[in-house]
Amino acid sequence: MPENPSGRPRTPEPEFPQQEQEHPGWTGPMDPPPDHGELSYRGCGQLTDCKALLTGGDSGIGRAVAIAYAREGADVVFTYLPEEEKEAQETARLVTDAGRSALAVPCDIREEDQCRDLVDRAVAECGRVDVLVNNAAYQMSQPDGISAITTEQFDRVMRTNLYGMFWLSKYCLPHIPRGGSIINTTSVQAYKPSPHLLDYAMTKGAIVTFTQGLAQMLAPDGIRVNAVAPGPVWTPLIPATLPDTREFGKQAPLGRPAQPAEMAPAYVFLASRNASFITAEVVNATGGTPLP
Template sequence: MSDSEQPQDPTQRYPQPEFPQQNQEHPGWTGPMDPPPDHGEDSYRGHELLLDRKTVVTGGDSGIGRAVALAFAREGADVMFTYLSAEEEEAQETARLVERAGRKAVSVACDIRDEKQCRSLIERAVSEFGHIDVLVNNAAYQMSQPEGIAAISTDQFDRVVRTNLYGMFWLCKTALPHIPAGGSIINTTSVQAYKPSPHLLDYAMTKGAIVTFTQGLAQMLASSGIRVNAVAPGPVWTPLIPATMPDTTKFGKQSPLGRPAQPTEMAPAYVFLASANASFITGEIMNATGGTPLP
C-alpha cells in the first residue's frame, strides 16, 4: 500500500488556510499558485478500472479537469481534453501527464460556448477513438460579484450560462449517438447548487440546473444502458479561484474539514462513476463537499 493509500487525518492532509493573497487574470494559471495545486502527479495510483476506455474531458488543462485526465490515464483510458487557446502551456502539461501514464492524449482548443466547436470536438473524438465511452462535462466559468445582482452584467451572465449549460447540452446531444451501452456521462455541478453564495448567484443558478439536467437525462437514457451522474465539489483549490475571487486568503476555510480540496481529491469520484463498479448508479449526485451537508 502506498503512502497516499494509508489512512490520514483529512483535516491535515493538504494545506490549510490562510493562504497568501493572490489574484490572476482569467482564466488563471497553475504555476503562480501558492500553495501549488495537487493533481495527483505523485500520488494517484491506478488499478486498470478504465482499461482502454475512450474518454473526453472538458476543461482538462488544469484543476479538476487535469486531475481527472491524469486519473483516467493511470486507470488505463485514452483521454481527449479541451482547453481555451490562452491555456496552451497548461494543456501541454496535462498531455504530458497522460502520455507518461502510457495512454493517448489528444488536446483540443475548444470554446464550448460555440455550438460548432462542440460539434467539431465530438467529431474529432470519434475520428481519433471510434467512439466515446465516457464524456465528462467539467469546463465552467464563474466570476465573483460581491456587490450582488446589480453588478452582474448581461455579458457575464451570458458567458456563465453558455459555458456551464449550453456547452454541456450541445456536447451531450452530439456525443450520444457515439456512446455505446455501458458508457456514461459525468457532469460537474457544485455545492453551490444547494447552498448558493450570493456573490456567485449566476454560477450557482447554472449548477442547480446541472443537477436537474443530470437527473432528467439519466432517466431518458437508462433504457439505452448509458448512465448519467454528476459530482458536486465543495471548495477546490484551482486556478479559477485566484482568477475569479477577490480574496483567496481564507478560501475553503468554511468547509467542516477547514480547508479546500485539492483537485486530486475529486478525481476518484469521477473514476468510480465512470467504472463498471458504478454499473447500478445513474441519476445520482456524488457530493464531495468536505463535510457540508447537502440534500
C-alpha cells in the first residue's frame, strides 16, 4: 500500500468486501487486514518499566495497545478468550519482540472469580499494576430492535462490558500505586447510539459515568481514571457482529473507519506522565463526529 508524506500507510476506505465470521472473530480472514501498528508504531520510553493489565488484548484495539505499551517500555498482562489462543500468542510474540514480558491469560471477565484470579496472576507476575486498561467488550447487532434482544444477549453484554470492568477495577485498586491509572474503553455509541446496538450503547454510556465517578473517588489517592471513546474501528468484532461490512465507517466525517493503530496513542498518552493532571476525561477518537 503506498505511503503518504507522514510515513503512515494510507488507510483503507469503504467499500470493503462483504465478510462474515463467527463470534468472536479473527484477524487473519479480514479483508483488508487491520493495522495494529506492527510496522509503524515507534516508542520513545513513555512507559518505561510500567506494569500494564489489559483486557481483550488478543486483537483489535487491545492488540494495538499491547504493541504500543511494549514499545514504550511496559510489561503487559492481557486477557483473551480460549478460542482466541492463536491470536493471543501473536500479540504475546509482538510484545516480547519489543523486549518486554508478556503474559496471556485466558479469562472470561463475566465471572467474578476469574477477574479476581486474573488480578492475582498479574500481581504475582509483575508485583503491581500501574495501568489497568478495561478494553474487552461484547456487542451483537439486532436490526429488528429491542424485541430481538434476548435476555441471554442482554446479560452477556452487561456482564462483559460493565461487570468485568467493575470487578477488575475493584480488585486492582489495592495494587495500583499513587501515579497509576485506569483507562476504560467507551464509544461514540455512548453519545450517538445506533438503534441496532441498543444494549451495547447503554453500556458505553454507563462506562462514561463510571469513569467520571471513579475518577473523583480516587483523585485523593493520586490514581487517575480516564476513558477513550473510539468511533468505528476495523477489528474482528465487525465481521463477527454486524450483518453488512461493506460501508462500515463511511458515516464518520473522515469517511472511513479507524485502524486499531490509530487508537493506541490515546491509551499511551493517558497512561503516561504527560497526562499527570488529566482525570475524569474522555478522549474522543471518533473520526470527526462531534461529541459533548
